[in-house]
Amino acid sequence: MSRILVVDDEQSMREWLAIMLRKEGYEVVVADGRGQAAAVLGNETVDMVITDVRLTDGDGIEILRHVKAAAPETIVIVMTAFNTTEYAVAARKLGAEAYVLKPFDVDELRVVVRDAFANSRLREENVILKREVGKLYGLDHVVGTSAVMAALFEMVRAVAPTSSTVLVTGESGTGKELVARAIHGLSGRAERPFVSINCGALPDTLLESELFGHVKGAFTDARQNKKGLFEAAHGGTLFLDEVSETSPPMQVKLLRALQERRIRRLGGTEEIDVDVRVIAATNIPLEDLVHEKRFREDLFYRLQVIPIRTPPLRERREDIRLLAEHFLERFSRRMGKKVERLTEDALVSLERYSWPGNVRELENVVERAVALETSTEVGPDRLPEALGEREGRESATLIGPGFRLDAHLKGVEARLLEEALEAARGDRAEAARLLGVTPRSLRYLVQKHGGLHDKN
Template sequence: MRPRILVVDDDPGHLSMLTTVLSGWGYLVEGAANGAAALAALRKNPRDLVLTDVRMAGMDGIEVLKAVKDYNPAVPVLIMTAYSSVETAVDALKAGAYDYLIKPLDLDVLRLTMDRALDHLRLRTENRALRERLGREFTSSEIIGQSPPMRELLDMAAMAAPTEATVLITGESGTGKELVARAIHANSPRKNGPLVTVNCAALPETLLESELFGHEKGAFTGADRRREGRFMTADKGTIFLDEIGEMSPATQVKLLRVIQEREIERVGGDRPIGVDVRILAATNRDLKKEVAEGGFREDLYYRLNVLVLSMPPLRRRREDIPLLARHFLEKFAKKNRKTVRDFSPGAMEAFLRHDWPGNVRELENAVERGVILAIGEYLTERELPPGVAAALAAQATLPAPPDAVAPPDLAGQALEDIEQRAILATLKETGGNKSEAARVLGITRATLHKKLKKYGEEESRPEEC
């Protein structure tokens, strides 16, 4: 569907210009000549984005912003302001504006900003819809992703959740296997029962069996009383056995009996005890390979292998990285009372180039570190862990391809000539896009126009979109 835009401006000429331009870009646009008309239009028909001027008679842009956020906090609002009102624009950001634009508007910047805001809204909407398919609890479990591998995984989890099937969740460390287990439990008929988690790798073999099945008084030295195990604690609920590939052969035998007979036997006990428990398990090992090598029981493997959910590593779902990174940014900025609101292009480029051997957990740690170290409103590549920032540095230092033209020798040339060559080369590189060229060169668009006019290039070089 075409995005629906509401433009608010009490200048009839400016309002007409914006509605015409935005309609030409393919948006469904409605104009409002004042704040009251804007709110009436918003209540009548929902909008995907609001673009409003700050200085207006009656209700000003800040009041419009607050009213929009009260009506629907998800709608992004862009503020238009003059240079003299930049402080007002900063206040607008604090009140919830997505971004602000300086008048007179640079239409290239306007379109990029609108596209970015609408894309952010789309990703949030898609992710919310994915989570709602699996129930409300998926929101709190922080399962985030809209890439094809994650869509497939979530669809399978949705089908598994209402059943009693044993589920094996596989994947590298840090991919979020426990989050999926929690989500399956939260959307199952057992959701009102307990979810008990056991990390099989964190306990030595001598303690794991007692931890799982309990023990009788006097079963071993120090067993001064009878103790209920985790399976009894999870009765009428779910038990999640994390890192099940680390379980010893002896404990594997007892677990197999639990799955087959739905009975446990305490350490030192002599009678079976019935339990009503659903089993979810996870591993970062290749259990099929472990079976072939004799490290894991084949019969237990096939009991666990009823339904397998494979968590994709982060390098296979790179399109989810910006969404995950911004989620963590909001989380840690709020937690640490920081004003960081977005990433610099370099930081996001580093995220997209890094291979993330630690997966989502590594990304989360990198963002938390960056938020803590960030000074301004943007987290830059300078605040990233060295290993993550190295991906960007490696790209920058790649050798030039064999057919690349060597840079010219600048010695002895006039500075004005060097400047002219740099500007024209950058314009060529950006396809004639003056806004992008100005950004790359570190100058304003107005300065670029002046210099092109000086070189006699302004009239002969039409801008490409």
């Protein structure tokens, strides 16, 4: 049960809060001012302090300072009847979790208290998890405190100790490989190798010999026996990146290896047992490929024993600040520079952007900004122009001296026309369909734009 200390010099307020909080299931202690509060805090531990700012014998901010110095993990909520920004800012800076204005109603305070506990629990869990990951694999840089990331961490922690096959699905740059490494690092296989291969980067025969190895003479260049990655990863983890890119024959071979946990080197006859945990990753949802008959359903089920999704950055904008600061610190250190922070304006424009390239894109943007920065602070001017544009509305920033609507629209029209013709490979009927115009209108448009680069 969580214990809350309520500090207020008004008796009716103390009583009202005590009744309300007890009803919520908290244990409550009360104090009428600084003196009593100090006495309570000297004798027992509390999880939260809710204190008024103006007290007859002192100041709630003093209590806040006292609590944070003695037991920083204690949550402090400050209440006041005076809506002064200075106080709110000071309270926040000193580590207050929330600042509530009097008068408030029961529901308001109930929500504030509940959220405060939830947030602090989340932070604690993150600290613990980060420490674990860091300890085992040097991955203390898996950043994120959003609810989706907390869920992901929980999932990683839960599946890590098993040897189940995991399929990580997520857009490019969302941290799929990072997740795979974290799973390995937290598993009993951490001391054994983590072997990674990009299935999309190699032609079939090469991929096969990489994965399964070969014997001397198996093909022209096979001058000696060679171990494959399945064998190299024995006892550890094999990370199959971009598994969606494998050809149908390769999929059959992978399926067999996963089912039997045995492999045969290319050109060899011996069956070799392998103890390998497989983690596969894909940018494209495999279900879709299965549906289109481009990926074997049986292999899909073999891989997706445990599905994990890495969320795109735009679904967890609350992590952008943290990530940006994390990368700033890292690149500043690496480049031996003294760039210490991003300005609020810069942070806001980072938070607004849609991040199609996800965390990797953010990482690159911050790296570039740090490299260019000559002062201690990164402002919005160091960020790529694209970030300044509001999503999906480009015209707002175009209007200025010399802007002509007709010329602009003509340009847009020409560009779309070209795009459609290109997508349709010059097939005009198809291009017209893509644009939602009649073939006749298309002919007119092409003429209007001087024929374009029509490939017909």
